[in-house]
Amino acid sequence: MGIPAYILIAGTSSDQHRSEMLERAGYRCRIVPSGADPAKTIAEEKPNVAFVGAADQSGLDVIRALKGDAESRRIPLVAVDVGIAPDALRACYGAGVDDIFEDDAEDAEILARLVSLVRLSGMEAELLRRAATAREFGLPVSTEVEISLPDDGFRLLVVGVEENEFEAMCPMLSKTGISYLAEPDPYRARSRMEEDQGEEFAGALVYVKGGEAREKSEYFCHSVRNDRRLFDLPLFVVADEGAFADASEAYGQGASVVAHTPIDCDFVDVHLRMLVRGRELRQALGERIAAALGPESADRLGTVYSSEFIQAHLNRLDKDSTDSGRQSTAVLFFVPTIGEVAALYGEDGASRLRQQMADWLSGLVRIEDIVGRTGSDEFLMLLPETSTEHADRVRKRVIGVLHQSEFRLTDNVPVGVEVYVQSGLTTLQHGDTLDNLVQRASDGLE
Numbered sequence: 001m002g003i004p005a006y007i008l009i010a011g012t013s014s015d016q017h018r019s020e021m022l023e024r025a026g027y028r029c030r031i032v033p034s035g036a037d038p039a040k041t042i043a044e045e046k047p048n049v050a051f052v053g054a055a056d057q058s059g060l061d062v063i064r065a066l067k068g069d070a071e072s073r074r075i076p077l078v079a080v081d082v083g084i085a086p087d088a089l090r091a092c093y094g095a096g097v098d099d100i101f102e103d104d105a106e107d108a109e110i111l112a113r114l115v116s117l118v119r120l121s122g123m124e125a126e127l128l129r130r131a132a133t134a135r136e137f138g139l140p141v142s143t144e145v146e147i148s149l150p151d152d153g154f155r156l157l158v159v160g161v162e163e164n165e166f167e168a169m170c171p172m173l174s175k176t177g178i179s180y181l182a183e184p185d186p187y188r189a190r191s192r193m194e195e196d197q198g199e200e201f202a203g204a205l206v207y208v209k210g211g212e213a214r215e216k217s218e219y220f221c222h223s224v225r226n227d228r229r230l231f232d233l234p235l236f237v238v239a240d241e242g243a244f245a246d247a248s249e250a251y252g253q254g255a256s257v258v259a260h261t262p263i264d265c266d267f268v269d270v271h272l273r274m275l276v277r278g279r280e281l282r283q284a285l286g287e288r289i290a291a292a293l294g295p296e297s298a299d300r301l302g303t304v305y306s307s308e309f310i311q312a313h314l315n316r317l318d319k320d321s322t323d324s325g326r327q328s329t330a331v332l333f334f335v336p337t338i339g340e341v342a343a344l345y346g347e348d349g350a351s352r353l354r355q356q357m358a359d360w361l362s363g364l365v366r367i368e369d370i371v372g373r374t375g376s377d378e379f380l381m382l383l384p385e386t387s388t389e390h391a392d393r394v395r396k397r398v399i400g401v402l403h404q405s406e407f408r409l410t411d412n413v414p415v416g417v418e419v420y421v422q423s424g425l426t427t428l429q430h431g432d433t434l435d436n437l438v439q440r441a442s443d444g445l446e
Contacts, residue, residue, distance in 0.1 A: 004027050005326070008029075008045060021107050029393060030047075049117045049121060052081065055097075056083070060091055087268065097274070098278060099113055109251070133309065139292060155181070155202060156202065156205050157179075157204045160209070160217045169238075173265055181201075193230065203236065203272065204220075205237075206236070210240060218253045233255075233279070238260070253278070305373075306373070310434055329427050330380060331424070332362060333379045341417060342437065352409050357402075367388075381394075398423075423446065424444035426444065
């Protein structure tokens, strides 16, 4: 396995504890020595994520300096050991942090939320790579991303609680510019969200009680997370004491942030805003990355990259993986059903199925992953900075979706077609060419 994500810790009162906890979880950590300039160290070492102590003004100054630097601002920053002053949370948010952990944050909570921060770091790195490769093909892609929340706030769907009950729980929230619609029934709330598709609601606040009410709320969270159009929706969970055994249980059901009753309105306001800002950032990064797919870089199918682009990008990913020591993975998909369709129904049917395979494969992966066509009925997926374990989960999920789906061909074929897809997985090795990478993955087709 490649070297795991690198976390830098600076200026906190619990450096050693956090470093040991993160290393036990498989992360690589370094504590910035006392007296060293945290901003300079973070800028030079470019970790995946940086934890910065924000108990006083000096920590906020470090965060502002990093977020003001064109390169360092791409590193996700976490404010830790935040003080209890009334404006401490808002000051951290205003400084531009990507997450905040208060003094009493549990280890399980930190580990659960760190996953999305590491992914954000990967998206930033892939944008720089993808834009550089696109430039080789004459396709300009901007790497600058600017986001801003609307001045009048945003709208939430509040799930599992009546409006008057929620108003009593958090009376100040409506005065912050965040409006909401309450839907007590999680099943109806899920239908509402399905109809909305994230257009009206910037996120959901889910109230979790015990017993049967918890099961319904968990259904809402779990189903949203498994909807490929809504999976990135911020889910702020408010739980009664005892509703979950520990924080990791709530995060396992899809929560973005968890708070327990009684809730602090400032905590809710700041964390909701931070979640929405984070989603806006990921969407903006995704749009920039997606801009690298154009006529100059695409296969003739249009929705996946050409083999020439994949080779050029592989060279760049090889260099980055070698420099960072982090592992990247490739998954090969071969669709023998396309050839069978050609024999039974002709090339028009096969072309239609081949196009659908390209469309579906490109839509079933993260935006920072890259899918290209390397053979007539063969597609390669590159997963930057991804372990074989995670890549194998992705492979199995994609295969599962394709095998359970039915594909329509031409009007002359009255029935849908079920596909059989073979897949093989391999890790990137230094000096790989596209041919030997594909050959290695082909050796493991199953």
